[in-house]
Amino acid sequence: MRKERGYTTRNAILITVGAVVGIVILFGAIYITTYNSLVHTDESVKAGWAEVQNQYQRRYDLLPPLVNATKMYINYEQSVLTEITEMRSAWTQSLNQPVEQQMDTMNQFDSTMNRLLAIVSVESYPELKADGTVMTLMDQVEGTENRIAVARGRYIVDVRSYNNAVRGFFSGIVARNMGLELRPTFAAVQGAEEGIKIPIG
Amino acid sequence: MERAKKELQKYGLIYLTIIVVFFANVVWGMSFATRPSYVYDWEGILTEEEVLEIDTLCRDIDINTTIEIVIVTLVSYDEPLKVAGIDEARVKYFNEYALDGVTGIGKEGEDNGILVILSTAMADYGIEVGYGLEGDLTDSECGRIGRDIINKYYKDEDYLSMFYEAVEAIGEEVGYGEPDVSSEPGPNLDGQDGTIKFYAIVIAIIGGGILIMILYIRDQDRKRREREERRRRARREALRASPPPPPKPVYRYVQCPTCDTKRKAKQKKAKTKEFVEDETIFSVLFLTLACLVCGTIITDARNRRRIETTTERQERRKREREDEEERRKRMEEIRERRREREDDDDDDYHSSFSSWGRSSSFGGGGGRSGGGGASGRLGR
Numbered sequence: 001m002r003k004e005r006g007y008t009t010r011n012a013i014l015i016t017v018g019a020v021v022g023i024v025i026l027f028g029a030i031y032i033t034t035y036n037s038l039v040h041t042d043e044s045v046k047a048g049w050a051e052v053q054n055q056y057q058r059r060y061d062l063l064p065p066l067v068n069a070t071k072m073y074i075n076y077e078q079s080v081l082t083e084i085t086e087m088r089s090a091w092t093q094s095l096n097q098p099v100e101q102q103m104d105t106m107n108q109f110d111s112t113m114n115r116l117l118a119i120v121s122v123e124s125y126p127e128l129k130a131d132g133t134v135m136t137l138m139d140q141v142e143g144t145e146n147r148i149a150v151a152r153g154r155y156i157v158d159v160r161s162y163n164n165a166v167r168g169f170f171s172g173i174v175a176r177n178m179g180l181e182l183r184p185t186f187a188a189v190q191g192a193e194e195g196i197k198i199p200i201g
Numbered sequence: 202m203e204r205a206k207k208e209l210q211k212y213g214l215i216y217l218t219i220i221v222v223f224f225a226n227v228v229w230g231m232s233f234a235t236r237p238s239y240v241y242d243w244e245g246i247l248t249e250e251e252v253l254e255i256d257t258l259c260r261d262i263d264i265n266t267t268i269e270i271v272i273v274t275l276v277s278y279d280e281p282l283k284v285a286g287i288d289e290a291r292v293k294y295f296n297e298y299a300l301d302g303v304t305g306i307g308k309e310g311e312d313n314g315i316l317v318i319l320s321t322a323m324a325d326y327g328i329e330v331g332y333g334l335e336g337d338l339t340d341s342e343c344g345r346i347g348r349d350i351i352n353k354y355y356k357d358e359d360y361l362s363m364f365y366e367a368v369e370a371i372g373e374e375v376g377y378g379e380p381d382v383s384s385e386p387g388p389n390l391d392g393q394d395g396t397i398k399f400y401a402i403v404i405a406i407i408g409g410g411i412l413i414m415i416l417y418i419r420d421q422d423r424k425r426r427e428r429e430e431r432r433r434r435a436r437r438e439a440l441r442a443s444p445p446p447p448p449k450p451v452y453r454y455v456q457c458p459t460c461d462t463k464r465k466a467k468q469k470k471a472k473t474k475e476f477v478e479d480e481t482i483f484s485v486l487f488l489t490l491a492c493l494v495c496g497t498i499i500t501d502a503r504n505r506r507r508i509e510t511t512t513e514r515q516e517r518r519k520r521e522r523e524d525e526e527e528r529r530k531r532m533e534e535i536r537e538r539r540r541e542r543e544d545d546d547d548d549d550y551h552s553s554f555s556s557w558g559r560s561s562s563f564g565g566g567g568g569r570s571g572g573g574g575a576s577g578r579l580g581r
Contacts, residue, residue, distance in 0.1 A: 143340030150572035
């Protein structure tokens with residue numbers, strides 16, 4: 001009788017210890033997986049943001065040669081040229097600022113860019129089509145605008161999944177331990193992913 | 202000792218054979234792992250022969266440079282994917298849509314794909330360049346190809362020349378046909394095939410190891426049984442030779458019939474011994490054959506190279522005739538459509554798709570792009 005009870009007690013202890021160890025291992029495994037996936041998402045958001053910045057930089061690098069090449073066909077108003085200069089300097093300055101302000105600057109000058117490209121269009125200046133340099137530059141500008149749209153769209157998707165992970169129940173706890181915070185995103189403008197339509201032949 | 206060494210050599214040899222045969226098969230199969238198809242003419246503006254011609258060129262470029270050039274003609278922006286315009290269509294069909302079960306144009310990690318997308322119904326075209334080729338095929342070069350080749354042939358409705366020359370021009374930009382590239386002809390075994398090759402080696406080594414283990418254990422088991430049998434026989438012989446033990450009538454009575462049957466069993470085994478010895482070699486031969494057959498089946502499935510029966514050929518011809526009929530009809534529709542569009546610019550053309558989304562396990566695919574390339578309007 002006594003011996004039997006001894007057995008049951010020992011079994012109970014063994015089972016408890018086993019269960020605790022099992023739970024700890026399971027928990028640890030889930031924690032590690034969540035940690036890894038958070039690191040992965042965080043990195044892809046960072047890479048996405050770098051791509052957005054990279055493409056914007058490309059846009060502003062292309063502006064002076066475009067203006068120069070089209071100057072002989074288009075009689076720019078002074079206000080347009082000033083706006084372009086402003087746009088570039090605002091962009092350069094915003095690079096040292098937090099992400100939210102960079103986004104503001106980006107959004108603010110997207111419309112300016114639109115207007116500029118509407119001026120430099122083959123529709124209004126058919127003679128541009130004959131100029132090889134202009135056509136080459138226009139192709140590049142168009143490509144850049146398209147790339148900006150794609151990079152922005154992908155960044156929005158990445159940040160959405162990242163923010164979901166940071167807000168989530170278990171992953172949120174892990175994220176807090178890692179010191180991750182919610183990241184700002186672009187307001188998804190209707191049709192932003194299509195890019196800007198440039199009327200070009 | 203000598204015996205053990207010999208045994209080890211034998212098993213090592215069998216192991217190596219299995220690995221080599223399996224691996225050679227997988228690699229041989231891999232070398233044909235290209236995209237299932239390069240031309241997706243959903244609008245039906247090309248004939249079967251024209252599709253084949255362009256497809257052959259694209260496949261040759263893939264085999265020589267691993268670069269995948271894919272051509273898609275879209276009926277509308279609503280199907281199969283809903284997109285807002287040509288710019289979105291370029292990115293979506295390049296990165297997200299599964300063409301014959303292969304998503305992403307270009308090899309994974311290298312992103313060396315190019316998509317030429319065109320819709321006569323919507324009068325738009327676009328060239329999308331994968332990340333890995335943005336340096337070789339710049340936006341301005343894409344724009345030039347669009348203006349100088351695509352639009353030039355569009356006016357004559359010469360779609361074969363349009364796509365063929367566009368692909369040729371793209372191939373030129375990305376280094377197809379240059380001596381340093383073409384001097385290394387042969388199967389493409391780079392990119393993601395490398396990972397598959399790696400897995401093939403791992404599978405061959407582990408699988409071969411397991412097989413050898415099974416063979417070895419079985420062999421050892423049999424040898425142990427034989428040894429025991431010999432020992433028992435020797436004991437019995439000794440027993441018979443030595444002076445008989447003190448008589449125990451009951452024991453001897455029981456012993457006798459057992460002894461008899463045992464001797465019979467022994468003889469049977471001794472007869473089949475040689476055959477059993479050969480069993481290992483037979484199983485290896487069989488495995489080698491099985492590997493070969495499997496590899497051949499896989500490779501054949503990859504290439505869809507099947508030997509047709511007569512009825513199948515007849516059916517295929519019939520199908521082709523029907524397809525031709527349908528194509529002609531669709532062609533008529535498209536011409537009609539274009540005439541209408543020239544009258545008014547309102548587009549809501551829909552057409553039914555016949556065959557896409559065949560799922561298969563071909564190689565290639567997995568490349569990504571980020572909006573590089575150019576778009577334009579047809580007919581300007």
